Amino acid sequence: MSNEQIKQAAADASAAAESALTERPAASATEATASPPAAKLPVHTPRTDVFQTAKATVVVMDLPGVGREDLDIETENQSLRITAKAPAPLSEGKQWLRREFRGRRYARTFRIGNRVDTEQMTARLVDGVLTVNLPYKAQTMAKKIEISG
């Protein structure tokens, strides 16, 4: 690798750190099956929207079947990890005639850029859709400069 290439790689890496959010792939297959009680459920990657506004990065995730008690949101070392469990649907003494979805776990990890103020994060879960708001630190927010005179 030439010096030029190394410089370029380093620049790319720091650019990634600056950007507000990048996905971090699951560390390994063993991580996904680490917790024994729910290990039988398959792990799905939830469909996700991520967008940026002037004030925050917003993560919106489809988590059908997930209640508040089955959802975990953790931040550690600039990573945001969202895990959830949708319990297996019950047939309630009936015979299955159609089964197009089953119980599952959801897991997705993102890398948060250093612009985000992790203390101010908020999340809400409405109708199976999770919205996580990641506001930027005050000093990194773009400021409009008033011109006087």
Place this chain on the structure above:
Amino acid sequence: MVAPYKQRLRGIGPIDLFDELHRELGRFFGEPLEQALTGMHSAPVNMAGNEDGLSLSIELPGFSHDNIDLQVEGRVLTITAKLDDQTASEDADGSSDPVNSWVMKQRDLRDVMRRVELPFDVETEQVKARMEHGVLHIDMPRREASKPRKISIEG
């Protein structure tokens, strides 16, 4: 398992045959074709039943109950769900800052239409539905007249 053609012909009149053909074709082409023509999308369904009725669940994350419409016509249940336009660009605090840039866009926020054939007639007046965590649960009791009757043998 579909019975051989000749075997199915036995004992069915021409009307029944067309009716059956229409149903068979509809099962394969009707719903996807209709969805394609109307620009609507499908959603996964679970259905369980016994002699007393049916329980059906459909995944509709992000849809509130006033945007969902249920219709039972004969033995066909139609579920349509329309989406509010403002859902996409709302912050967690309820304010709607304009979106500057998209980092990732995977959710297909689109209207849903799903048709499910029911194995028997249901009491349409007694159909109950509730929304839980983005999954709509529908309970449909079986119509009395369509319940199997035990016939006692005299003598």
